[in-house]
Amino acid sequence: MSLVLEDDNVERSQSGKVVQMQDKAELSTSKLGTKKYWDELYALELENFRRNPQDTGDCWFSDSDAEQKMIDFLVDNIGAYRISEDASVVDLGTGNGHMLFELHQTEFQGKLVGIDYSEESVKLATNIAEATGVDNFISFEQADIFSGDWNPEKYDIVLDKGTLDAISLSGMKINGKLDVVDVYAAVVEKFLKKDGIFLITSCNFTQDELIKIIETDNLKMWKTIKYPVFQFGGVQGATICSIAFVKRN
Numbered sequence: 001m002s003l004v005l006e007d008d009n010v011e012r013s014q015s016g017k018v019v020q021m022q023d024k025a026e027l028s029t030s031k032l033g034t035k036k037y038w039d040e041l042y043a044l045e046l047e048n049f050r051r052n053p054q055d056t057g058d059c060w061f062s063d064s065d066a067e068q069k070m071i072d073f074l075v076d077n078i079g080a081y082r083i084s085e086d087a088s089v090v091d092l093g094t095g096n097g098h099m100l101f102e103l104h105q106t107e108f109q110g111k112l113v114g115i116d117y118s119e120e121s122v123k124l125a126t127n128i129a130e131a132t133g134v135d136n137f138i139s140f141e142q143a144d145i146f147s148g149d150w151n152p153e154k155y156d157i158v159l160d161k162g163t164l165d166a167i168s169l170s171g172m173k174i175n176g177k178l179d180v181v182d183v184y185a186a187v188v189e190k191f192l193k194k195d196g197i198f199l200i201t202s203c204n205f206t207q208d209e210l211i212k213i214i215e216t217d218n219l220k221m222w223k224t225i226k227y228p229v230f231q232f233g234g235v236q237g238a239t240i241c242s243i244a245f246v247k248r249n
């Protein structure tokens, strides 16, 4: 497939699909922490979707099947804490909203909301919801989850797939001093009802690191999702981890 250079960041294949010139793996990690990067990515994905409505964009961590594992976990745990078929769910840093569209295909028929600070993400996900006729069930809001003057609605389930990973690369400071990773648990708690579940998947932090970041007196580790482990030089580990936490009060 030959590619035609269109500008510095964008190429177009013969089929007309717009693709990024750089391979994701070659990007400097700090780029993933900027809103500009996400706006540009989702603007490309939106253009692709308009050309070909089957193309709803990339699914983060699809090589580990993380999204399906998170959904299976929720389905398998219906009845525990606030996990129910009509549970309200918010996906923080939802991107193209793929996980919510897939969740809606299962038993979960409650209110599903995706939040992202990228306007282009919200446009893309909203267009997909409208085109697939699920916009009565799934909605998307543009907001920075760290925005201080915001008292968000509370949900039964909060999801994060790759968002803390991206945020941790931003180097952003809250009020000019606090590291975003250090305030993330407090942000998550703002979105959660008592007995609500926070389910997070990360490839940037180990399971132990993630527990240290998220656990508070009120937000406690509940269960983990199993992934294949690798063995290297006598050390065992997994390249990705998913952990569910429960909010006690």
Ligand SMILES: C[S@@+](CC[C@H](N)C(=O)[O-])C[C@H]1O[C@@H](n2cnc3c(N)ncnc32)[C@H](O)[C@@H]1O
Pocket: 038, 058, 059, 060, 092, 093, 094, 095, 096, 098, 115, 116, 117, 118, 121, 143, 144, 145, 146, 160, 161, 162, 163, 165, 166, 167
């Ligand atoms: C690695 S992507 C993951 C996207 C999606 N969760 C998925 O699994 O495909 C990280 C997402 O977090 C969003 N994001 C980063 N910082 C954010 C913030 N402060 N508030 C809301 N969304 C944010 C980005 O726009 C991007 O969509």
